Amino acid sequence: MKTSEVVKAWGKILKGEQPSLSIELTKECPLRCPGCYAYDDAHLGGSGVTLRSLADRKGQDLIDAVLETVDRLKPLHLSLVGGDPLVRYREVEAMVPLLLARGTHVQIVTSAFRTMPLEWAKMDHLNVVVSIDGLQPDHDIRRAPATYDRILKNIAGQKITIHSTITGQMMKRPGYLREFLEFWTPRAEIHKVWFSIFTPQVGDQMPEILTPAERKQAVKDMLELRRMFPKLDMAEGLIRQFETPPHNPSECVFSLTTQTLSADFKTKVTPCQYGGKPDCSQCGCIASMGLAAVAAHKLGGVIPVGAIFKASIKIGQAWPKPAEPPQPLDQLRVLQ
Numbered sequence: 001m002k003t004s005e006v007v008k009a010w011g012k013i014l015k016g017e018q019p020s021l022s023i024e025l026t027k028e029c030p031l032r033c034p035g036c037y038a039y040d041d042a043h044l045g046g047s048g049v050t051l052r053s054l055a056d057r058k059g060q061d062l063i064d065a066v067l068e069t070v071d072r073l074k075p076l077h078l079s080l081v082g083g084d085p086l087v088r089y090r091e092v093e094a095m096v097p098l099l100l101a102r103g104t105h106v107q108i109v110t111s112a113f114r115t116m117p118l119e120w121a122k123m124d125h126l127n128v129v130v131s132i133d134g135l136q137p138d139h140d141i142r143r144a145p146a147t148y149d150r151i152l153k154n155i156a157g158q159k160i161t162i163h164s165t166i167t168g169q170m171m172k173r174p175g176y177l178r179e180f181l182e183f184w185t186p187r188a189e190i191h192k193v194w195f196s197i198f199t200p201q202v203g204d205q206m207p208e209i210l211t212p213a214e215r216k217q218a219v220k221d222m223l224e225l226r227r228m229f230p231k232l233d234m235a236e237g238l239i240r241q242f243e244t245p246p247h248n249p250s251e252c253v254f255s256l257t258t259q260t261l262s263a264d265f266k267t268k269v270t271p272c273q274y275g276g277k278p279d280c281s282q283c284g285c286i287a288s289m290g291l292a293a294v295a296a297h298k299l300g301g302v303i304p305v306g307a308i309f310k311a312s313i314k315i316g317q318a319w320p321k322p323a324e325p326p327q328p329l330d331q332l333r334v335l336q
């Protein structure tokens, strides 16, 4: 994060606003990945409300909803997630230039199950993030139909950030992360690589969860690999944050500064994009660690940025909030 971005974010926090917004653009996804948190029954807080049960939007209605939300909340950073946002590729293609023109950084997180417009590769402030679950034999089982072969075909000519979530299964094979980087980083389309660590819900018992020793090894591996593979875009300070994740959402700068809306544009995903009851003590979210690293930075070598952010959040929360704008269109639609 650049200093100018920190200052802009700080200004929004002081006004009681969240600088980042994430939108679950659609409830649809052609994949059925094991461990997918978006379709978990508890993702939207339980009580029978799930991503699949929401009324999502399509066509111009979806474009209008995104633009209205961005105009109202004015996020500095917007992440379009899903489901898979490219299920609505026509709408995404139309909205991207309109969002960039508003000065918002846009990130699209996809499985790359389909092709993308070639112009995206040339657009500043647009980041296309492709999720890849490890080496080909593992990935292809977990993420068909978005297999390695299909991803390679669909990202030709693009400028892509790869995001891979490290699991317990991967860490049981020494050298796994290195092999992964050896496969992907030589390719021209690959601009950056990011790793997260699998984040369970409280009480989960799953093979994806890393043991404490595996987590330690993952940190050690990433610290070594970042020196060998410059495309591994993870600063040392960020990687070290995986050793001491936030204790709870109120300690997590990412959760405090990011709002996530689900596919009906009303339901909020809390306390962070994982929803449900994520086990912060085992958090492996790269965004959370990145902001924790910014927060740990000491201004003038004395005051941690995080202390200023948290004090500013309290000031921002003390300001009276404008009432939520009425949304008469929904009621009218019911009458039509």
Ligand code: SF4
Pocket: 029, 030, 031, 032, 033, 036, 037, 038, 039, 082, 083, 084, 111
């Ligand atoms: S691509 Fe994403 S949203 Fe779709 S099933 Fe996989 S993890 Fe879930």
Ligand code: SF4
Pocket: 199, 245, 246, 248, 249, 252, 254, 255, 271, 272, 273, 274, 278, 279, 280, 283, 284, 285, 288
């Ligand atoms: S991003 Fe991680 S630390 Fe932050 S609230 Fe979610 S699970 Fe907890």
